[in-house]
Amino acid sequence: MAVNQSQLGQMFEQVLRLSNVDATQSVAILKSHYSDARTVQAATDAALRLGAKVYSVELPAFNHPTAMGNDMTAYCGDTALTGNIAAQRALEAADLIVDTMMLLHSPEQEQILKTGTRILLAVEPPEVLARMLPCEEDKSRVLAAAAVLEKARMMTVTSQAGSDFRAPLGQYPTVTEYGFADEPGRWDHWPSGFLFTWPNEDQAEGVLVLEVGDILLPFKSYARERITLEIEKGFVTQIHGGFEAEYLRDYMRYFNDPEVYGISHIGWGLQPRAQWTAMGLHDKNDGMCMDARAFYGNFLFSTGPNTEVGGKRKTPCHMDIALRRCDIKVDDLLVVAEGEVVAPEASRAR
Ligand SMILES: O=c1ccc(O)c[nH]1
Ligand SMILES: [Fe+2]
Helix, strand or coil: CCCCHHHHHHHHHHHHHHCCCCCCCEEEEEECCCCCHHHHHHHHHHHHHCCCEEEEEECCCCCCCCCCCCCCCCECCCCCCCCCHHHHHHHHCCCEEEECCCCCCCHHHHHHHHCCCEEEECCCCHHHHHHCCCCHHHHHHHHHHHHHHCCCCEEEEEECCCCEEEEECCCCCCEEECCCCCCCCCEEECCCCEEEECCCCCCCEEEEEECCCCEEECCCEECCCCEEEEEECCEEEEEEECHHHHHHHHHHHHCCCHHHHEEEEEEEECECCCCCCHHHHCCHHHCCCHHHHHECCCEEEEECCCHHHCCCCCCCECEEEEECCEEEEECCEEEEECCEECCCHHHCCC
16 A cells, blocks of 8 residues: 555645744755655655744665665664764754655764754655554653653563563663654654663663564564573673574674673564564564564663763664564563563553
């Protein structure tokens, strides 16, 4: 199926309105040659219809010679903006940036946000954007869960498959993603609908078992056999299993950087319109597969960089791994039971 340009424009108008775009605002459309032209046009037209002053910043694409695949989340840190001070100043001048080229996990993104500029990332295919069009209810559900997570001192994750993981919390903030950038200095991602934080440095411990069907990004693969990760002092120390484990080990070893094994953001999915099955219906180059990150009741954990919250790991290798059917506890509150969101009540989809 395909979204027509008029529908896409109307959706952007709704999301930019939720992002507080109006005639008092300036909106920068950040793009590169690989941006989706339909998205760039729809964002531009919608911002103009809302009365904003609109401009584009086009950056020549950046490729790191060791990066593999086309998923922009695979290789983090350096981007087309790195070192381009003039372009960064032009972007910092905006009230809102619609990012259609991907600054995520870059130090420059944090520098821009610190000036009060808002950033909305939109790089998924228009049809995925349409299926997960953000609404106020997404925000209220995610914020209800964040109210619990930001006070927590411990996250524990267990599962029938054998996961038994503990992450002391408190050193790092809670991050929410609900699909629109409505507060000064806020970054958000359309589509999304989940929340996360980071374990205290060097303190995550235990075992995470990827069961058949769990998702590995940026591989965009469903695990077809179990992979067992042993975690000690915040780092993955062993990766056990068959072919899938060997593939993961080989991929991470390729970066020749011990920091790739650090545990990065950890949290859970709250988007009922995201589907575990969706990745199987898309080509690997269609987008970054936000369905996998956001599907309702997942446990999403990641490895690698944590610079975006002032952490010391600026490693380029970033794995996002989504597990089904876990029990997730935040301090003593069970928030997800075998992959079903159970608390807080206000975070549950109607
Ligand atoms: O929305 C996102 C996308 C990727 C990621 O690593 C975090 N959040
Ligand atoms: Fe991630």
